[in-house]
Amino acid sequence: MQGFNKYYPPDFFDNVDKHGSLNAYRGKHALGDRARKLDQGILITRFELPFNIWCGTCNNHIGMGVRYNAEKKKIGAYYSTPIFSFRCKCHLCDGWFEIQTDPKNTRYVVVSGARQKDEDWNPEENGGFAVHDTEAAAVPADPLASLEKTTDAQKGLVKAQDRLESLQEASEHYHADPFSLSSKVRKRFREEKKVEKAKKAADDRIKDRYALPESLSLIEDDDKAAEDAKAEWARGRRELELRESNKRRKLAVEITTIPTSSASRRPVTKRPAPTNPIASLRARVLENTARQSNPFGGPPKA
Known part of the structure; x- marks a missing residue:
C-alpha cells in the first residue's frame, strides 16, 4: 500500500534503516517529476525571461517575463559564486535556447538558440563611467603623489581628532548631571503649560460672552x-x-x-433762492404739494 500524509504502511517498518523515508520506500524523489534528470545534474525549475529575445529557430519575438520550465544546471563558478545554465524550449516551435548567469557583470547572457534585444544603456558611450569595473586601472607609481596623499591624510586626521574632542566635551557637559537638566526642562514645561492654560481659559470666557465659534483663534x-x-x-x-x-x-x-414742471399755468412768483439746501428742499416740496392739490392754477378751494 502506498504511504501518504502521516500514514505508514505496515511493511515500511520491516526495514526502516534501509528506507529512511516514504520517498525512498516508494522509490520517488521529494521534488517529484522535477527531479527526473537529477542524476544528470539537471533540475527542472520555473524560469522567467529577464529580457526580450528572438527565437533562433522560428525567429519569433518572445517578451520579457514569459515563464518556462527550464532545465537548470551548474556549469561553473566565478570565485565562490556558481554559474547556472537555463535551457528552455520555445513555446512557439520545437527549438531550444540556453541562457546563462554572469556573476562577474551581474547579468544574464544568451548562449545559444536565441538573440537578445539590445536595450542596455552603456554609460561609457554617453560620457559616463563603467558601472562594473572589475579590472582596476593601472596607476603609475608616483612617490610625490603618495607623499602628498599621506600628508593630506594626516591633516584630515588632526582635524577629525579636534572635532571629536569638541564633541566629546559637549557630550560630557550635557550628560554630566542628567537629573538637574531634566528638572529644569520639566519646570520650564510646567510654567509654559500653566500660562497656556490660563490664556485658553480667558479665550473661552470671551467666546462664551460674545457667542463666538470654538474654532476661532484669538x-x-x-x-x-x-x-x-x-x-x-x-x-x-x-x-x-x-x-x-x-x-x-x-x-x-x-x-x-431738480427740474420744475412747465405745464403749470399758475403764475410762479420768483422767490429769493435760499442759501440753505434744507430750506430750498422744503420750499420745493411745498410748491409741488400745492401744484398737485390745484393742478389748473386757480384759487384754492375753501
Whole structure:
C-alpha cells in the first residue's frame, strides 16, 4: 500500500534503516517529476525571461517575463559564486535556447538558440563611467603623489581628532548631571503649560460672552495688537466719515438740480433762492404739494 500524509504502511517498518523515508520506500524523489534528470545534474525549475529575445529557430519575438520550465544546471563558478545554465524550449516551435548567469557583470547572457534585444544603456558611450569595473586601472607609481596623499591624510586626521574632542566635551557637559537638566526642562514645561492654560481659559470666557465659534483663534492681547487695533479702528472711522460726507454732498447737488414742471399755468412768483439746501428742499416740496392739490392754477378751494 502506498504511504501518504502521516500514514505508514505496515511493511515500511520491516526495514526502516534501509528506507529512511516514504520517498525512498516508494522509490520517488521529494521534488517529484522535477527531479527526473537529477542524476544528470539537471533540475527542472520555473524560469522567467529577464529580457526580450528572438527565437533562433522560428525567429519569433518572445517578451520579457514569459515563464518556462527550464532545465537548470551548474556549469561553473566565478570565485565562490556558481554559474547556472537555463535551457528552455520555445513555446512557439520545437527549438531550444540556453541562457546563462554572469556573476562577474551581474547579468544574464544568451548562449545559444536565441538573440537578445539590445536595450542596455552603456554609460561609457554617453560620457559616463563603467558601472562594473572589475579590472582596476593601472596607476603609475608616483612617490610625490603618495607623499602628498599621506600628508593630506594626516591633516584630515588632526582635524577629525579636534572635532571629536569638541564633541566629546559637549557630550560630557550635557550628560554630566542628567537629573538637574531634566528638572529644569520639566519646570520650564510646567510654567509654559500653566500660562497656556490660563490664556485658553480667558479665550473661552470671551467666546462664551460674545457667542463666538470654538474654532476661532484669538490673537494675543499685547501692546502691538492693541496699537494695530486702534490704527484699524481709526482708518475705518475716517472711511466712514468720508462716505457720509460724499453722500451728503451728492444729495445737496441733486436737490439743487431738480427740474420744475412747465405745464403749470399758475403764475410762479420768483422767490429769493435760499442759501440753505434744507430750506430750498422744503420750499420745493411745498410748491409741488400745492401744484398737485390745484393742478389748473386757480384759487384754492375753501
